[in-house]
Amino acid sequence: xxxxxxxxxxxxxxxxxxxxxxxxxxxxxxxxxxxxxxxxxxxxxxxxxxxxxxxxxxxxxxxxxxxxxxxxxxxxxxxxxxxxxxxxxxxxxxxxxxxxxxxxxxxxxxxxxxxxxxxxxxxxxxxxxxxxxxxxxxxxxxxxxxxxxxxxxxxxxxxxxxxxxxxxxxxxxxxxxxxxxxxxxxxxxxxxxxxxxxxxxxxxxxxxxxxxxxxxxxxxxxxxxxxxxxxxxxxxxxxxxxxxxxxxxxxxxxxxxxxxxxxxxxxxxxxxxxxxxxxxxxxxxxxxxxxxxxxxxxxxxxxxxxxxxxxxxxxxxxxxxxxxxxxxxxxxxxxxxxxxxxxxxxxxxxxxxxxxxxxxxxxxxxxxxxxxxxxxxxxxxxxxxxxxxxxxxxxxxxxxxxxxxxxxxxxxxxxxxxxxxxxxxxxxxxxxxxxxxxxxxxxxxxxxxxxx
Amino acid sequence: xxxxxxxxxxxxxxxxxxxxxxxxxxxxxxxxxxxxxxxxxxxxxxxxxxxxxxxxxxxxxxxxxxxxxxxxxxxxxxxxxxxxxxxxxxxxxxxxxxxxxxxxxxxxxxxxxxxxxxxxxxxxxxxxxxxxxxxxxxxxxxxxxxxxxxxxxxxxxxxxxxxx
Ligand SMILES: Cc1cc2nc3c(=O)[nH]c(=O)nc-3n(C[C@H](O)[C@H](O)[C@H](O)COP(=O)(O)O)c2cc1C
Ligand code: SF4
Ligand code: FES
Numbered sequence: 295x296x297x298x299x300x301x302x303x304x305x306x307x308x309x310x311x312x313x314x315x316x317x318x319x320x321x322x323x324x325x326x327x328x329x330x331x332x333x334x335x336x337x338x339x340x341x342x343x344x345x346x347x348x349x350x351x352x353x354x355x356x357x358x359x360x361x362x363x364x365x366x367x368x369x370x371x372x373x374x375x376x377x378x379x380x381x382x383x384x385x386x387x388x389x390x391x392x393x394x395x396x397x398x399x400x401x402x403x404x405x406x407x408x409x410x411x412x413x414x415x416x417x418x419x420x421x422x423x424x425x426x427x428x429x430x431x432x433x434x435x436x437x438x439x440x441x442x443x444x445x446x447x448x449x450x451x452x453x454x455x456x457x458x459x460x461x462x463x464x465x466x467x468x469x470x471x472x473x474x475x476x477x478x479x480x481x482x483x484x485x486x487x488x489x490x491x492x493x494x495x496x497x498x499x500x501x502x503x504x505x506x507x508x509x510x511x512x513x514x515x516x517x518x519x520x521x522x523x524x525x526x527x528x529x530x531x532x533x534x535x536x537x538x539x540x541x542x543x544x545x546x547x548x549x550x551x552x553x554x555x556x557x558x559x560x561x562x563x564x565x566x567x568x569x570x571x572x573x574x575x576x577x578x579x580x581x582x583x584x585x586x587x588x589x590x591x592x593x594x595x596x597x598x599x600x601x602x603x604x605x606x607x608x609x610x611x612x613x614x615x616x617x618x619x620x621x622x623x624x625x626x627x628x629x630x631x632x633x634x635x636x637x638x639x640x641x642x643x644x645x646x647x648x649x650x651x652x653x654x655x656x657x658x659x660x661x662x663x664x665x666x667x668x669x670x671x672x673x674x675x676x677x678x679x680x681x682x683x684x685x686x687x688x689x690x691x692x693x694x695x696x697x698x699x700x701x702x703x704x705x706x707x708x709x710x711x712x713x714x715x716x717x718x719x720x721x722x723x724x725x726x727x728x729x730x731x732x733x734x735x736x737x738x739x740x741x742x743x744x745x746x
Numbered sequence: 747x748x749x750x751x752x753x754x755x756x757x758x759x760x761x762x763x764x765x766x767x768x769x770x771x772x773x774x775x776x777x778x779x780x781x782x783x784x785x786x787x788x789x790x791x792x793x794x795x796x797x798x799x800x801x802x803x804x805x806x807x808x809x810x811x812x813x814x815x816x817x818x819x820x821x822x823x824x825x826x827x828x829x830x831x832x833x834x835x836x837x838x839x840x841x842x843x844x845x846x847x848x849x850x851x852x853x854x855x856x857x858x859x860x861x862x863x864x865x866x867x868x869x870x871x872x873x874x875x876x877x878x879x880x881x882x883x884x885x886x887x888x889x890x891x892x893x894x895x896x897x898x899x900x901x902x903x904x905x906x907x908x909x910x
Contacts, residue, residue, distance in 0.1 A: 369767075381834045381873040412765075419780070419818045420874050422887040455765040460776050460816030463872070477775035477802075479815040495770055536878055538836045544878035582835060582873075623877070625836050639835045643872050 296550030297524060299512040299532050300505070304392040310427065312434035315395040321440055323514040327403045328448045331514075336407035340510060342518030344530035349375055349466075349503030350581065350621040352605055361490040362408055363498040370498045372410040373475065374401060374507055376417040377459055377466035381582035381643060382623025385534035386504035388546040390417075390424050394431040398454065400507040402440060403514055405452045408500055412453050415504075416471050419460040428456050463647035467695050468501040470649065481649050482695035505534050525551040529604035533622055539577075540628035542566035551604035555579070556593045558603050559626065572628040576712075579608055580620025582640050583700035585707030586633070587617050613707065632730035633715050637708040638666035644701035655698040658689040662705055669716060672723030679716045683709055749797040755781055759801060771802050775812055778802065779819055788828070789820035817871070825860040825867035827905045830884040831893075833870045836877035845881045845893050846870060852902065865909060866902075 308314040315321075327336055341356030362370060374397065378386045390397055397415070405413045417425060432454050435441045443451045457475060459465045465474045469483035472494045493499020509531055513521045522530045529551040538544045541559065543566035549558065558564045559574065568574050574589045594601055596615035601607050605619045627636065645659035665682050668674045686702035693699070709716060719726040751759060759778060766773040778798050779790060786794050790813050799806040813819045831846050846868075850856060853866050860867040876882040879891035890901060 378875050379873060382836050382877050384875040384877055387875050414765075418875065419776075419816070420884055457765075457773075458777060458780060460780065461818035461871075462816050474776065475773060476770070477772040477808075477812065479812055495767055495773075538877040538880065539839045544880075546878070578835075625839070625877070627839060631839055636835050636838070639833070639838050643834050646872055 296552065297532065298548045299521075299524075300389065300396065300508050300534065301393070301546070301548045304389075309393055310395070310431070312395065312431070312438055315393075316438070320395050321399055321435075321438075323511045324399055324402045324440055325446065327514050328406055328446055328450055333407045333409060336403065336514065339513055339518040340407070343509075343513040343521040344518075344525075344528060345506065345509055345513060345521070346528070346530075346605065347503055348505035348509070348533065348622070350380065350583075352619060355502065355506055358490070358502075359408060359500060361488070362500055363491045364409070365498070368497055369411065370409050371494050371500075372401065372405050372408050372413040372507075373471065373494060373499055373501045374413070374415045374504055375466060375468065375471060375501050376415050376421070376504050377463075377471060378421075378504070379418055379463040379466050379647075380621045380623055381640065382538055382578060382625040383536055383581050383621040384538075385536040385546050385622055387421060387424065388536070389504055389508055389534065390421075390428060394424075394427050395435065396508045396511060397428070397504055398431050398435050398441075400510040401454055402435070402445070402452055404500075404502070404507050404510050405454075406450055410500075411451050412455070414475060414494075415454065415456045416465070416475055417456060417458055418465075419458045422458065425456050425458055432456070462649075463643075464649045464695075464697060467697065470695070471501060472499060479649070481651050482697075484694055526602070526604055527606055529606060529619075533603075533619070535603065535622045535624050537565050537624040537626070539624075539626035540569045540572065540631065541626045542569050549603055552602065554593075554600045554602050555608075556600065558624075565624075565626065568626065568628050570628070572630060574626065575629045575631060576627045576633065578617075578623075578625040578627075578704070580618045581623035582625070582643065583703055584618040584620040585613055585616070585703055586627075586636075586711065587707075588711045591615050591711070592617075613703070614710075617707070630730060632670075633708050633712040634666065634670045634719050634726075635730075637705060638663065638670050640704045641666050641701070644697065648697060648701070649695075652693040652698065654689045654692045655701065658685050658698070659701050661685050662701070666705075669719050670726070672719065672726050674716075674720045674723075676717060676720050679709060679713065679720070749786065749793050751781070751785060751801075755785055763802075772804050772808070775802060775804070775809065776816070779809070779813060783819060788824050788826075789822060823860075826865050826909060827885065828867040828869060829901075830869045830871045830874075832872070832874050832876070832880070832882050832884075834873040834877075836873070837880040837882060840880035842881040845883075845895075845898065848895050848898055852898065865905065 303318050337359045345355045346352040462480045464470045465480040470480040474480045489499040532548050535547050560567045577592045578586045595610045608619045610616045641663040645663045648655045648659045650656045686705045689698045690702040762774045762777045763771045795809040796806050799809045881893045882891040
């Protein structure tokens with residue numbers, strides 16, 4: 295097992311309390327950063343580390359930080375995205391629940407680097423008990439001089455506030471999140487202007503994922519170069535993966551991005567293999583929005599190489615034969631699972647979560663849900679499969695925010711790789727009500743499609 | 747009906763408003779609606795929303811449009827205990843459909859309905875970030891995970907006992 299940088303201490307008894315966290319070396323990065331580094335030097339370390347945003351898009355964090363505008367006299371803000379609503383994803387919850395001070399520590403350093411004197415954590419409303427945990431950690435940090443006025447005598451002031459959302463996946467999208475923080479409906483904004491120029495209350499704002507900000511702590515403690523030595527290529531450092539579905543050991547794992555997908559699924563160190571002795575059928579490796587892959591393409595790339603658990607390898611082959619790292623929500627389907635039903639369930643999710651501003655997304659998600667339901671319940675036609683394909687093509691790229699793409703991709707990938715399963719549902723209308731199509735993709739690896 | 751927060755809540759309101767820049771008190775709307783829902787019977791009646799509008803010096807319509815956007819705000823009365831069962835993909839892979847069916851049968855209500863005694867409401871929700879501990883539901887402030895029929899029975903009993 296590789297090194298852990300974030301969850302290493304997560305199970306030390308009482309690590310949630312300031313005293314234990316501090317005794318275990320907590321808040322060292324704040325002392326180092328505030329007392330011996332300039333904000334620019336911190337940004338430089340983060341750049342060197344190669345850290346990529348852990349919220350889903352994988353954008354280099356250091357670079358994002360250099361975009362923040364610094365108009366004279368205008369306050370700037372750091373907002374941590376703890377909305378975590380992408381199906382399959384529950385890693386930020388784990389981090390905040392077990393080691394809340396790590397997030398607070400990372401936020402203080404990041405706030406200093408960005409010049410944010412008031413920073414926010416926007417957390418999904420359902421994580422109500424985690425709000426209490428975070429507020430307790432913030433209060434303790436403040437009592438001990440790590441938050442508030444003149445932190446450690448350095449002249450830097452910083453407050454952190456927690457705001458609860460109220461049940462809306464779209465508020466994870468950064469401009470919708472900002473709207474919500476301002477007390478409005480979560481309708482994404484048209485970009486530009488980007489939040490780094492005009493974000494919350496028209497002030498320059500950086501929105502980063504919980505895990506991204508937590509990773510700043512080891513980066514500052516060990517240096518960006520040391521951090522970059524862990525991992526492979528442009529996948530530096532460690533990544534939290536939340537594994538779920540039909541596996542023996544669901545949970546949150548910190549990996550160093552050098553292990554193979556096969557090892558991750560089957561080794562007892564990680565997922566422990568498929569539940570109930572079944573076989574692996576398919577997997578959605580990075581949260582519900584990323585393309586589903588059949589077992590054969592999941593374990594090896596189209597070039598025949600072992601697929602690894604990192605950004606480059608998971609996306610190898612593009613959407614024709616690959617997928618994405620996304621948010622790290624790893625959803626495994628066993629041989630008994632029905633791809634049509636699973637796709638229907640996700641389509642319903644996106645229809646429910648569409649904010650309704652753009653017609654392709656608002657109407658298209660509803661259509662896809664209805665057609666998938668028809669096929670799943672044995673009322674579909676072969677032409678419905680083509681219609682589905684057509685609808686998803688018309689959504690992708692034609693909307694204000696990426697939720698449209700996120701809704702289109704799962705449907706596209708399901709048809710691309712499991713078209714025969716959709717056809718089987720149409721042709722076996724009675725049987726498909728109580729039986730799934732089954733194993734074919736594992737037993738007989740399918741030919742690699744030539745085109746998208 | 748006259749609606750007013752308790753003293754304790756009113757001081758919380760002032761604290762929450764202070765988290766945002768001066769003049770941007772509307773930002774406190776989501777937290778205030780949570781507070782109002784907790785204090786005034788688990789749902790947001792129109793007079794409650796109007797009261798929140800007054801507190802924040804915004805138009806009532808600004809409150810209605812937000813309250814209707816977010817799924818956690820109830821615009822209709824709900825039972826004392828609300829079972830919010832997740833039905834999204836990962837939970838479905840682990841049998842959430844059977845759990846929903848079982849609760850329907852056991853409480854003799856459909857999804858979105860409340861038992862005649864006002865005790866239980868059944869609601870389906872989308873992924874709550876507990877996919878590894880599926881099937882699951884939210885009950886009040888906390889999650890109930892790894893649900894089985896036996897666990898559902900126990901939870902129902904627990905609620906009934908608490909209510910007595
Ligand atoms: C529909 C949608 C939902 C999103 N949900 C989340 C989320 O729950 N958490 C998150 O960190 N990022 C989410 N994102 C990505 C954010 O918009 C943003 O890119 C991210 O918070 C940036 O942080 P990072 O650079 O640290 O990853 C979502 C994006 C979209 C389009
Ligand atoms: S793509 Fe969908 S969620 Fe995004 S802004 Fe348009 S309608 Fe709203
Ligand atoms: S799918 Fe049910 S909690 Fe995520």
